[in-house]
Amino acid sequence: MNSISGKKIILGVCGSIAAYKSAFLLRELQRADAEVRVVMTPSAANFIAPLTFSALSRSQVYMDMFPEKSTSMGTWHIDLGLWADAMIIAPVTASTIAKLAHGIADNFLTSLVLALRAPLVIAPAMDVDMFVHPATASNIAKLMERGVHVIQPEEGELASGLSGKGRLPEVDTIMKYMNDFFLGYHRDLAGKKVLVTAGPTQEPIDAVRFISNRSSGKMGFAVAAAAANRGAEVRLITGPVGLETPQNVSRENVGTAEEMFTALERNVDWCDVLVMTAAVSDYRAENIPDRKIKKDEFAGGKASVSLVENTDILKALAPRKGNRLFVGFALETDNVIDNAKRKLKSKSLDAIVVNNPRVEGAGFGTETNKVTIISGRDESQTDLPMLSKYEVADRIFDHILTLH
Ligand SMILES: Cc1cc2nc3c(=O)[nH]c(=O)nc-3n(C[C@H](O)[C@H](O)[C@H](O)COP(=O)(O)O)c2cc1C
Structure with a gap:
């Protein structure tokens, strides 16, 4: 044609x-x-x-x-x-x-x-x-x-x-x-509403310091850009990153894991597909003084911060899943596939995308990624070659379309 x-x-x-x-x-x-x-x-x-x-x-x-x-x-x-x-x-x-x-x-x-x-x-x-x-x-x-x-x-x-x-x-x-x-190969998500999370979260420990991770947000932003290019309406909830918003994507900035959760709660009913690429902190500081902790407040040259668990976002959102497709990301350094499969099952995901930051060119901050997609239906694995993060995102949506 x-x-x-x-x-x-x-x-x-x-x-x-x-x-x-x-x-x-x-x-x-x-x-x-x-x-x-x-x-x-x-x-x-x-x-x-x-x-x-x-x-x-x-x-x-x-x-x-x-x-x-x-x-x-x-x-x-x-x-x-x-x-x-x-x-x-x-x-x-x-x-x-x-x-x-x-x-x-x-x-x-x-x-x-x-x-x-x-x-x-x-x-x-x-x-x-x-x-x-x-x-x-x-x-x-x-x-x-x-x-x-x-x-x-x-x-x-x-x-x-x-x-x-x-x-x-x-x-x-x-x-x-x-x-x-x-x-219309690139418009095959027209009419779909895609919600994407990206980036790290920052958990304050006092008025000026925080605990975070090395997520650059690039994978999530690529997912948002690919979905928008394929015709979807896209909302992106992102932790603190230095990236430009892709064309035709509506963006909301958040800081902590709890803020990420609140933003998701507000948006989850709207979406058909949720892709969680954000590296959300599992823990936050139990007490956060609204001033800078002084060095001499700790005795004996040792400091500790008491941490409490954050809400498990995917678990908390599970009751609102309905017919929505939930896709998770897992970053594993050991027992990569087994750990990802466990997460896939325990969180009732439709698919999980696994990357291993120990592979050169994959994981945090890179322009490329090498991932395996595991299907929630039958745990079948699709190993993708090293691709740009945008191409990885495109392949994820190819997979998502087979799930619908
Ligand atoms: C013989 C010749 C061939 C060139 N071929 C290329 C090329 O294939 N790709 C490229 O990026 N620049 C090439 N350049 C350099 C560009 O012409 C130069 O960077 C120019 O400023 C580009 O201007 P433009 O981007 O406004 O067209 C070539 C230069 C010469 C002299």
């Missing part, structure tokens, strides 16, 4: 050696009956002439932020941002990725992206060292967290003569991605 037909698509082109492929992509999008407008960065004009695109698209090419002869009201970037059903930037360079990650609007293309109301797909193309550079990796992760769709580059021989990941995929691959994209 051709889901691209009739769609209004902005094709962005950046200054990459792969820019010539955009002309073929334009032809294929048109052949699939899309209405296409082309936007180029000024650098892209060093690689392919704007005339090629204007001739092929039979439309003007947008490149100058301040053209000498303007035929419109002057805010084309806004008009175009409202017009499109989707924008794809193929190829997108390391430089433009960095600008988009930081909201820089210094040319027509980057300004347009900030004004865009439609989904954005990017297809990075660059030399392998540029692609694996931590700056590029973290900029791409940032964009994915924000809900931008990334067509991963392919491995192979690069224009530089080097070999590795960085090649723009062939036009057929990009067309297939766009077809799946419009088909």
